[in-house]
Amino acid sequence: MKGKKTDLGSADCAIARSLDLIGDWWSLLIVRDAFQGKERFGEFQTGLGLAKNILSTRLKKLVSEGIFKMLPESEGSSRSRYVLTPKGERLCVLLAALWQWGEESCFRPGELKRTLVDVNSRKPLARLELRSQDGRRVGPRGFTLAKR
Amino acid sequence: MKGKKTDLGSADCAIARSLDLIGDWWSLLIVRDAFQGKERFGEFQTGLGLAKNILSTRLKKLVSEGIFKMLPESEGSSRSRYVLTPKGERLCVLLAALWQWGEESCFRPGELKRTLVDVNSRKPLARLELRSQDGRRVGPRGFTLAKR
Numbered sequence: 001m002k003g004k005k006t007d008l009g010s011a012d013c014a015i016a017r018s019l020d021l022i023g024d025w026w027s028l029l030i031v032r033d034a035f036q037g038k039e040r041f042g043e044f045q046t047g048l049g050l051a052k053n054i055l056s057t058r059l060k061k062l063v064s065e066g067i068f069k070m071l072p073e074s075e076g077s078s079r080s081r082y083v084l085t086p087k088g089e090r091l092c093v094l095l096a097a098l099w100q101w102g103e104e105s106c107f108r109p110g111e112l113k114r115t116l117v118d119v120n121s122r123k124p125l126a127r128l129e130l131r132s133q134d135g136r137r138v139g140p141r142g143f144t145l146a147k148r
Numbered sequence: 149m150k151g152k153k154t155d156l157g158s159a160d161c162a163i164a165r166s167l168d169l170i171g172d173w174w175s176l177l178i179v180r181d182a183f184q185g186k187e188r189f190g191e192f193q194t195g196l197g198l199a200k201n202i203l204s205t206r207l208k209k210l211v212s213e214g215i216f217k218m219l220p221e222s223e224g225s226s227r228s229r230y231v232l233t234p235k236g237e238r239l240c241v242l243l244a245a246l247w248q249w250g251e252e253s254c255f256r257p258g259e260l261k262r263t264l265v266d267v268n269s270r271k272p273l274a275r276l277e278l279r280s281q282d283g284r285r286v287g288p289r290g291f292t293l294a295k296r
Contacts, residue, residue, distance in 0.1 A: 014250030014260060015180050015243055021254060023173035032163050035288070087253045089288035093276050095163055096291070097245040102162030105235045106169060112162060117294040118280040125291055126279040128241050132266040133274050140183070140237035143244070143273055146265040 021065050022091065026050065026058050028098070031067065031084070031091050039081040040073070067091070097128050169213050170239065174198065174206050176246070179215065179232070179239050187229040188221070215239070245276050 009020040022028055026048070033047050045055050059082055062068045067088035073079040084091075099116055116125045130138040157168040170176055174196070181195050193203050207230055210216045215236035221227040232239075247264055264273045278286040 012261065013180075014247045014254065016177065016250075017254040018246040018250035019173040019176060021250075023171075023176070025167040025171035028167060028171070029164065032161075036293070084288075090249055090253060092278060092288040092291070094242070094245040094249055096278055097242040097276070098166040099162045101238055101242055102164075102166035105238060106162065106165040113160065113295060114293045115296050116291050118284075118286055119290055119292050121280060121282075122294060123281055125286060126281050126283070128245070128276050128278075130240060130244055130276075131274040132269060133271055134269075135274070136266075138266055138273060140232075140240040142267055143240070143264050144267050145184070145262045146270060147261060148263050 018094075021067070022094075024058070026054065027062060027067075028091075028095065030055075030058055030062065031088060032095055034068070034082065034084050034088070035092065035095065039083060041080070041082070044082070062088075093128070096125065100128060166242075169215070170242075172206070174202065175210060175215075176239075176243070178203075178206055178210065179236060180243055182216070182230065182232050182236070183240065183243065187231060189228070189230070192230070210236075241276070244273065248275060 009017060011017055011020075022031070029048055030044055033044055038044055038047060041055065041059070044050070044059070045052065048055070050058075059068065063070055063082070065087075066085055068082045069085050070080045071083055073081050096116060103112055103115065117123055118125060130140075130143060132138055157165060159165055159168075170179070177196055178192055181192055186192055186195060189203065189207070192198070192207070193200065196203070198206075207216065211218055211230070214233055216230045217233050218228045219231055221229055244264060251260055251263065265271060266273060278288075278291060280286055
């Protein structure tokens with residue numbers, strides 16, 4: 001991989017290619033808000049305080065990458081809703097990893113007032129951990145890349 | 149949170165605050181390379197094909213945020229090694245989440261030649277999944293934010 005951002009999309013590295021799609025931090029905040037139930041342009045705009053043209057560009061890219069799909073607000077409506085596709089919904093793990101890292105690493109004790117919970121039990125989610133296929137915990141130096 | 153990037157660092161959202169630190173995609177690629185054993189300025193530069201001044205700025209920020217620490221290359225050397233701190237090492241989960249999402253969502257079948265493996269067994273890591281504390285799988289619509 002060379003130093004140009006445009007090369008990331010064809011890199012032989014899944015991290016680089018992911019970052020090419022969602023490495024723009026606004027995009028992940030839009031996806032975060034979609035998980036919280038937002039669907040309409042105005043809802044995203046109000047929540048993020050983002051200029052219309054910037055939000056519009058980001059949403060177009062996310063639709064073209066297959067992370068959101070556009071649906072009419074109601075039958076025959078010219079307004080659109082932006083709904084996560086299965087590819088977009090799979091970003092829930094990445095968002096949870098960002099949340100949990102931030103929770104542990106970027107706040108003073110007691111400063112963060114909210115946490116990720118299971119909607120059914122209302123109890124905090126388990127911490128995401130690297131594991132081998134037989135369930136052993138894998139530490140930060142316990143993994144590497146290998147040929148398939 | 150308003151629309152200015154500088155507001156992210158004080159947002160009451162762990163995702164926003166994480167992105168404030170590592171939402172610049174070069175930073176995550178530097179951390180990725182550190183997990184693969186790179187420590188020296190020149191090693192990062194060659195691997196990423198990045199201009200010296202850009203790499204230097206990113207490394208300084210990562211050191212000031214406590215993600216890397218600087219150590220001398222050898223006793224009395226004026227050259228430095230950049231070594232992940234525990235805070236930096238905890239990013240392994242985020243990198244694995246990026247890898248696994250990209251692997252599933254951004255490549256054609258058979259296109260990606262490498263995968264994340266456990267260094268001991270050389271078998272692929274288990275897929276990261278959201279789970280409740282009693283071990284049930286939690287789907288992409290199965291979590292929310294709640295007060296602690």
